[in-house]
Amino acid sequence: MRKTCRRMIVGIAALAFAVPTIAAEAKDKVKVGFIGPLTGGTSANGLGGRNSADLAVRLRNADPKAKYEYELVVLDDECKPNVAVQVATKMAADKDIIAGATHYCSATAIATVDTYHKFGFPVIVWGAVLPDITYRNKYEEVHRVNGTMINQNDANAELISKLGYKTVAVIHDTTDYGKGHNEYFSKSLAKIGKANIVGTFGVTAEQQDFSSELTKIKALNPEVIYFGGLTPIGVRIRAQMDKLGINAVFDGTSGIVSDSYIQGLGPLAEGTLAFREGAPTEKLPGGKFFIEKYNAQKYDNPPEAYGAFAFAAMDMILDTIEKVGPDRKKVIAALADVKDRDSIVGKITFDDHGQNTVPVITKYVVQDGKFVEWDDSDYASGKRKLPGQK
Amino acid sequence: MAGRVPGHDGGDLDMDAGLLAQYIMNGLMLGMMYALVAVGFTLFFGVLDVIKFSHGDVLTVGAFAALATYVGLHAAGVNSSWLDLLIMLVLSTLAMALLGMGIARYLVMPLRSAPALNTLLITLMLGTVLRESVRLFYPQGANPKPFPALLPRASVDLGGFNLRLDNVLMLAAGVLVILGIQYLLNRTKLGLAIRAVAQDEETARTMGINFTAIVLITFAIGSGLAAFAGVMNGLYYNEINFGIGLYLGVIGFSAAIIGGLGSIYGAILGGFLFAGLQTIGTVLLPFASAYKDVFAFAVVIAIMAWRPTGLIQEKISERV
Numbered sequence: 112m113r114k115t116c117r118r119m120i121v122g123i124a125a126l127a128f129a130v131p132t133i134a135a136e137a138k139d140k141v142k143v144g145f146i147g148p149l150t151g152g153t154s155a156n157g158l159g160g161r162n163s164a165d166l167a168v169r170l171r172n173a174d175p176k177a178k179y180e181y182e183l184v185v186l187d188d189e190c191k192p193n194v195a196v197q198v199a200t201k202m203a204a205d206k207d208i209i210a211g212a213t214h215y216c217s218a219t220a221i222a223t224v225d226t227y228h229k230f231g232f233p234v235i236v237w238g239a240v241l242p243d244i245t246y247r248n249k250y251e252e253v254h255r256v257n258g259t260m261i262n263q264n265d266a267n268a269e270l271i272s273k274l275g276y277k278t279v280a281v282i283h284d285t286t287d288y289g290k291g292h293n294e295y296f297s298k299s300l301a302k303i304g305k306a307n308i309v310g311t312f313g314v315t316a317e318q319q320d321f322s323s324e325l326t327k328i329k330a331l332n333p334e335v336i337y338f339g340g341l342t343p344i345g346v347r348i349r350a351q352m353d354k355l356g357i358n359a360v361f362d363g364t365s366g367i368v369s370d371s372y373i374q375g376l377g378p379l380a381e382g383t384l385a386f387r388e389g390a391p392t393e394k395l396p397g398g399k400f401f402i403e404k405y406n407a408q409k410y411d412n413p414p415e416a417y418g419a420f421a422f423a424a425m426d427m428i429l430d431t432i433e434k435v436g437p438d439r440k441k442v443i444a445a446l447a448d449v450k451d452r453d454s455i456v457g458k459i460t461f462d463d464h465g466q467n468t469v470p471v472i473t474k475y476v477v478q479d480g481k482f483v484e485w486d487d488s489d490y491a492s493g494k495r496k497l498p499g500q501k
Numbered sequence: 502m503a504g505r506v507p508g509h510d511g512g513d514l515d516m517d518a519g520l521l522a523q524y525i526m527n528g529l530m531l532g533m534m535y536a537l538v539a540v541g542f543t544l545f546f547g548v549l550d551v552i553k554f555s556h557g558d559v560l561t562v563g564a565f566a567a568l569a570t571y572v573g574l575h576a577a578g579v580n581s582s583w584l585d586l587l588i589m590l591v592l593s594t595l596a597m598a599l600l601g602m603g604i605a606r607y608l609v610m611p612l613r614s615a616p617a618l619n620t621l622l623i624t625l626m627l628g629t630v631l632r633e634s635v636r637l638f639y640p641q642g643a644n645p646k647p648f649p650a651l652l653p654r655a656s657v658d659l660g661g662f663n664l665r666l667d668n669v670l671m672l673a674a675g676v677l678v679i680l681g682i683q684y685l686l687n688r689t690k691l692g693l694a695i696r697a698v699a700q701d702e703e704t705a706r707t708m709g710i711n712f713t714a715i716v717l718i719t720f721a722i723g724s725g726l727a728a729f730a731g732v733m734n735g736l737y738y739n740e741i742n743f744g745i746g747l748y749l750g751v752i753g754f755s756a757a758i759i760g761g762l763g764s765i766y767g768a769i770l771g772g773f774l775f776a777g778l779q780t781i782g783t784v785l786l787p788f789a790s791a792y793k794d795v796f797a798f799a800v801v802i803a804i805m806a807w808r809p810t811g812l813i814q815e816k817i818s819e820r821v
Contacts (some may be wrong), residue, residue, distance in 0.1 A: 138515055150636065152742065154643040285791045286689040313791035319738070322527035323783035323793070330661055331521050343742060350739045355523070356656065356663035375645035375740060 138180040138275070139439040143168065143428055144202045144211030145183055147238070148190035148219070151344030155371040158213050159415030160237055161185055164212050166405055167425035178433055184208055188219045190341075195219030196226055203230035209437045210234065212424035215417060216287035216341070217241035217260075218316075218453070227252045233443045235424035238417035240365055240388070241291045245466040251443055254461055256427070256454070257420045258388030258469030261295050263365055266472040267337075267386045268299035271306055271362060275501050276334040278309050279362075282324065282348060283339035285313040292339025292364050309333050318344060318443045321351045326356075329357050341366040346375035353379055358498045360384060368416040373480050382490070382497050383477040388469040389456055391484060392419045397455025423454040519660025528780040529773070530668055530737055533675040536772030537730035538753025539760065540682065541723035543768040546757070548719045549701040551609055551620045555628035556727055557750020559604075561596055563728030564648070564741045565635050567593040571649055582651040589651075590732055594725040601724025602717045610716065635742040645742045648735035648766065669735055678729060679769060682722070686765065695719055699763065759804050761811025770812060775801070 148157035153241055168183045187246040188195035195214065202208055203226055210233040213251055216221035220239035226274065227234050228250040236244055236255040240263070271279065279300065283289035293311065309331045309337050312324045325348070325410040326335065336359045338345055352361065364373075365387040373380045392398045392414065401422055405414050414422075427449070428442070435441035449461045459467050474485035478495070489495040526704050538560060545553045567589040574585050608627060636642045652667035686692035697705040697713045706712050734749070735741045756775045760767025778800050782793030804812065 118820065150633075150643065152643070152645070152744065155641075158643075315791060317744065317748065319745060320527075320531055320779075321532070323524065323780050326520065326523045326527060326661075329523070329783065343645050343744075346740055347738060349646075354663075354665070354737075354739070356658055371641075371644035374641070375647055377647045379739075 115160065131472040138178065139437070140182055142184050142205070142208045143425065143432070144208045144213070145185045145421070145425065146188050146195070146198055146202065146211060146213040146219075147215045149185070149187035151189050151191075153190045153216060153341050153369075155342070155369055155412060156238065156415045156417060157187070157190070158412040159418040160212075160215055160421035162408070162410040162412060163401075163405065163414050163418035163421040164237070165410075165424040166401075166408055167422050167429060170404060171426075171429045177429075177430050178409055181429060183239075188214060188216070188223075190216040190219060192218050192222035195223050199223035199226045200230075201468060203227055203232035205317075207463075208232075209432055209439055210428045210442050212237045212238045212421055212428060214239045216286075217244065217291065218243045218286040221247070223343070224248060224250055224253050230320075231439055231443070233428075233439055233446060235427060235446075237421040237424040239288075241287055242295075243287070243291070245464045251447060251465070254446055254449075256424045256456065256459060256466035256467050257417060259466070260291055260364065262469070263301045263386040263388055263472050264292065264295040264297055266474060267362065267364070267384070268296060268303055268306075270384070270386075270474055271300070271335055272303045276360065276499065277306050278331075278333040279306050279335040279337050280309055280328045280331055280333040281311040281337045281339070282321075282328075282358075283311070283313060284316040284341070284344060286316055288341070289313070289316070289339045289367070292366075292435075296337055296339065296364075306335075314340075314344065316340065316344065319347065319501075322355065325351055325355050325357060329355055333359055334362045335362050336360045338367070339364055342369045342372045342375070345372060349376055349379060351384065358501065360497045365416065368475060368482055370413055370415065373477060373482070378480075379452065380477045380480065382495075384485075384497075385475045385477075385482065387416055387473050387475065388471070389420070389473065390471050391473050391482075395429050396453075396457050397420055401455045419456050423456045423459065427452065427456060427459065517661060519662035522659070522662040522664075524780055524784055526662070526664070526668060528776045529672055531779065532773035532776035533672055534730050534734055534737070534749065534772075535752050535756050535775050536679065536769040537675060537726050537733070538749050539756035539768035539772045540679070540765060541726050542754050542757035543760070543762055543765060544695075544719050544723040546762045548603075548695060548716050549609060549613075551617060552624070552762075553604070553609065553720075553723075553753070554621060554625040554750065554754070555604065556624075556723070557746035557748070558628040558631040558725050559600060559746070559755060560727040560731040560734070561635055561741075561743060561746035562600065562631050562731075562750055563593045563597040563724075564731030564735045564745065565639055565642075565646075565743075566596050566728070567637070567732045567735065568646060568648060568741060571651075585649070586651040590729065591731060593728040597728035597731075598721035598725040601720040601727075605717055605720035606713075609720075610713070628746070632743055632747065639743075642743055645740050648739050648741050650736065650739050652736060667736065671736060673687060675733065678726070682726070683765065685722075691715075691718065755798070755801050759801050759808075759811055761808075761813040764811065764813045767811050767813035774812075789807075 147160045168181045171177050186198040213234045215238035216433050217239040240260040241257040283293040333352045349361050361383045368385045384385040431442050431445045435445045452459045475482040476485050476488045476490050478488050541556050570589045656665040694710045694715050747798045756771030757768045760771030778797040779793050782796035
């Protein structure tokens with residue numbers, strides 16, 4: 112008897128030693144999920160999002176007032192739809208996981224909405240921008256904290272027209288993501304009616320060589336090359352433009368707002384345009400707080416463009432679980448009426464499709480190896496000029 | 502596809518000479534890289550009758566080895582482009598030659614008596630290991646990496662044709678390497694031994710040829726070529742990433758097959774043919790360029806149906 116007692120004490124002591132974060136009174140454990148591209152060409156963004164979601168969980172676990180202790184389950188969708196459906200099924204089928212912050216890539220987010228709906232698994236999308244993710248269906252499980260690609264393409268077309276460019280060639284990847292960008296940008300540009308699209312080129316998301324497409328574009332001699340796609344091929348296209356002596360503005364989307372775009376190109380990145388929903392991280396209401404806390408954790412990778420959204424998504428999930436308890440149905444019900452909720456990315460309001468309205472679009476231009484806000488840049492002030500800028 | 506601006510002279514049919522030259526140059530550069538990879542596949546198949554699927558990823562490792570060498574040289578204060586390039590080429594070629602020998606010695610040769618499928622699978626898996634290792638262990642390896650432009654960047658713009666000195670130099674270097682391989686195989690004793698092993702292993706052994714040594718040397722040559730192609734790929738695109746070898750491997754393999762596995766000329770022909778098909782697929786077909794690979798591979802399938810053993814029939818094979 113005494114022996115068992117002692118053994119138990121030793122066991123408990125060992126446990127306490129191994130997990131020093133466990134509070135005096137043990138809290139119930141609750142699992143929450145994160146899915147993003149952790150490997151492959153867009154992994155920089157995925158890892159930034161993962162770290163940001165992890166930060167939200169850590170801060171919550173450090174909070175003595177929290178009712179539960181949270182465990183983050185992280186899965187990798189590799190930015191591939193087929194893999195995404197598998198991991199989404201794995202996560203949604205695990206009844207212990209209450210909700211998830213999911214997907215950076217639109218191609219994976221759109222592929223998985225049906226899965227989440229089928230399993231009744233509440234998710235908040237943290238980075239994918241394709242409108243269809245929230246708007247194609249009316250799934251009560253699916254929400255999104257970041258904006259859609261419609262607004263950023265409006266802003267993009269507007270800037271290009273305002274700068275007086277008349278001819279644009281479009282390159283887009285042939286995933287739902289790239290096709291969406293092409294569609295909304297083309298529509299928006301046509302609506303303004305000042306610039307023409309002289310050619311549209313669909314390319315595969317893993318393509319290495321763009322010399323044929325670019326040679327064809329060179330013959331069309333556009334002032335602007337619009338690119339609807341993600342960082343890896345964005346880097347290649349920009350580099351190969353230079354090889355062929357094409358002197359046009361490289362006009363990207365939120366898909367290339369990433370430190371790895373600049374690292375991949377060096378000085379060639381200068382003058383690239385890009386657009387993203389939401390204010391720049393440092394200008395967000397909770398931006399300073401987020402950056403400070405993020406840096407304190409000494410993660411290997413920066414949060415990247417959508418880290419703040421991943422944090423906000425995870426934080427909202429944790430808030431909701433704190434309020435209604437670890438029950439998927441109750442979480443879904445609670446997420447249905449989110450109005451003017453404060454978060455580090457500003458007030459969040461989900462419409463009837465679970466879509467947050469993000470009115471602000473940030474226009475970026477790469478200047479001296481950084482994504483600088485257009486309005487603050489030397490290009491807007493006229494100190495520097497984009498190719499063909501008047 | 503979108504309409505054309507009125508009055509613009511970039512039509513498909515009235516393409517001017519400058520543009521045509523540009524397309525040909527693009528195709529030649531692409532074809533040279535494919536050919537260098539395809540020659541490796543064909544060499545391995547020649548001596549051991551195996552298909553080594555990790556070949557493309559050896560190319561990736563070669564390119565990254567060259568990049569790491571460059572970073573090292575830069576840190577050591579070497580600032581001559583030519584010296585950089587020379588050391589990078591030598592080191593990465595040697596390193597990949599060693600890697601190729603290692604793969605042959607410890608993975609491929611032990612499986613000699615097993616079904617060929619096992620070799621194919623094990624090298625396929627090794628390719629994944631190499632690729633993922635670059636991604637995980639090279640600093641920030643998941644991101645695209647800028648590759649230094651070490652060749653002179655002079656260029657002449659001839660109408661629509663941007664003739665770049667670095668492209669000309671790379672093409673010339675590629676031609677020299679291929680000629681060198683050709684010379685080695687056909688005019689030297691080592692080449693004779695390689696051809697003897699390819700033709701009949703047993704007889705070659707009885708003639709006193711060291712079979713193991715010849716196989717290892719062949720793998721070293723093929724893998725060194727991959728490293729060369731990797732550096733060339735980096736210099737051409739000024740960007741490398743951990744995935745470059747996968748695609749080049751598939752295309753190099755297809756090129757070797759349409760040319761006729763085991764034939765050096767076939768591999769070269771196949772490489773240029775494939776690049777030509779891709780270029781034609783983008784330029785002349787009325788539909789979006791996204792389908793250029795569909796087009797190129799469809800033609801490859803058609804060629805294989807027409808000539809199952811490749812365009813250039815292998816003379817040295819014992820297959821029926």
